[in-house]
Amino acid sequence: MTTNRAVRRIAALLPGGMLAASLLVAFGPTSAANASGWVDGADEFPCLDDVTCLWIEGCELDENQHPVYPNRNGTTSYPAGSYSYQGDAAPTTPTPTAPTKPTPTKPTKPTPTKPTPTGSSPSGTPASPGATTPSDPAGDLGLGDEQEQVAAGAPSALAAPVLTVKKDSVTVTWEASPNAELEQVTGYLVRFTGLEAVEFDATTFTHTFKDLEPGSYRAAVWAENAAGVSAGSPPSEPTVVGDDPASVPGTVTATGEVAPGAVVTLTGAGFAPRIEGFEVELHSTPVALGTVSTDDQGGFALDVTIPATVAAGDHEVVVLFEGAEVSRSPVTVVAAAPAATGTGDTATVEVKEGSGAPVPDHAGLFILGGLGAAGALSLAWHLLRGRRRPTRALAPA
The missing domain is CATH 2.60.40.1930 (Macroglobulin (MG2) domain)
Structure with missing residues (x-):
């Protein structure tokens, strides 16, 4: 520590850091301390640990008196000079990296996910008939689609626009966002039945769609700012172009x-x-x-x-x-077919407990009749046997 301090005092009196570095090399390293956690800043003493004032173990000076550090375990700050690490092909001149300014991502404008309905092509030119109109002609406005995501900071949703018909043209009118100035609204998007979204600046609140085929039409509007696009407005009331x-x-x-x-x-x-x-x-x-x-x-x-x-x-x-x-x-x-009542010639069936099979309710009569017949036969059999039995002779008195 004493030797290096003396060298640094001498170097301070001599012109240029090169001579100071040469003196350090001449005196040689005084210790092998701090090789795994060195700090060497942008000063006139390369390879000298700025914390311990000791030579960084393994650090060398190249032919241009630039430091070659033994590892990358330390801290360097040489914005105007060059340095390298052992094993590198050439000295490294650090280039300060300015912090990157985040660029806000503008959400994708809402696009219809359903087929273009009949009556108009996406370009606004009347389409030829032949396709089938969806059961919900307002569905192609993109309202409620899963893809409609609202970014944080986007404007508030607008009220439903108003449609006015004149022959084969429909004029869509919408109100400015109630918080246009606070939310810094930059424009509006209008989607009309059968057409792609049309973008307008923040000072426009009406647009006329022309050359439309007969049919029903609706519209919806979105507000836009630097953060993104608002949720869609409710759809307008349907309006009809053509005959009543x-x-x-x-x-x-x-x-x-x-x-x-x-x-x-x-x-x-x-x-x-x-x-x-x-x-x-x-x-x-x-x-x-x-x-x-x-x-x-x-x-x-x-x-x-x-x-x-x-x-x-x-x-x-x-x-x-x-x-x-x-x-x-x-x-x-026509009259509805009569429901089956379960009456008529169908016999009533009951299930005897423990039998496991249905037994008609008149089966008991047959059983009783069979038992009566068996009893009558048994009685007749006993009577017949009695008649055939021989008569015994009486003993003499």
């Missing part, structure tokens, strides 16, 4: 026996195409049977159970749209 569906009468036929409690298939044809919300009832006393949507050809199929309370006779299947009657189709309800 109530003005296009169709027909309904039933497949299967129409009887109380029976399941039959009602098939509709000739109604307005691509319309959701048709109501099907059985009259004269209205009985709701279900709600349907029509496909590209204006047809539908609905499996229903005829209520057990419906009386046999002539009835009508009535289709309505928003409370207005669209069509009436006659149907005859």
Whole structure:
């Protein structure tokens, strides 16, 4: 310790760290201490432990007077110099690594997971008819999908948008996020039935979709900020492009026996195409049977159970749209088959305890009759034997 301190004092008086290092090498290491836990900082004394002031065991200086440490068990800080470890190919010049600034990941915009419904292609161009509209035309809006995840810090969900129809165009209008400034909303996404999501800036609150085919349409909106996309709004009320569906009468036929409690298939044809919300009832006393949507050809199929309370006779299947009657189709309800009562020529059967088999209840009569017959035969047999027995002679007095 004393020798190294003296050397360090001398080195402080001499110019340059090279001479100081040479003096240390000339004096040689004073101890083999701290070789497995050394500390050597960015000073003018390489290979000298800054904690113990002792030479680091096994440390050497290369031809450029750069330290070559024996192992990696210590601590170094040479931002301006070079050093290496024994066994390395060449000295290492450390390059300070600046901390990486985390980049927030922007969640993927909601995308529909169901097939594109009829009426429009993803590009917004009217599609050719032929496909079948899903039973829920609003389902392609992506609402409630498992893939719809909301990131922490994303905006609050919006209210349902409002749709306005003008000929073959639908204008979607939505309200700004109530916390737009606080949540730093940067834009909005609008999804319209049959179309991909359309993105708008934070100052836009309306958009018109044009050249739409006749049918029902809905819309939903999302808010967006740097953290991600909000949950989807509730879907709008459906709106209809084209003729009033109530003005296009169709027909309904039933497949299967129409009887109380029976399941039959009602098939509709000739109604307005691509319309959701048709109501099907059985009259004269209205009985709701279900709600349907029509496909590209204006047809539908609905499996229903005829209520057990419906009386046999002539009835009508009535289709309505928003409370207005669209069509009436006659149907005859047949009487239900009578249920088996268990009466008639079927004999009543009881099970005798311990017998393991059913025995008719009139079997006892046969048993009693058999016992009576056996008794009569036994009596006749004894009488017959008595008549044949010989008479004994009386002894003389």
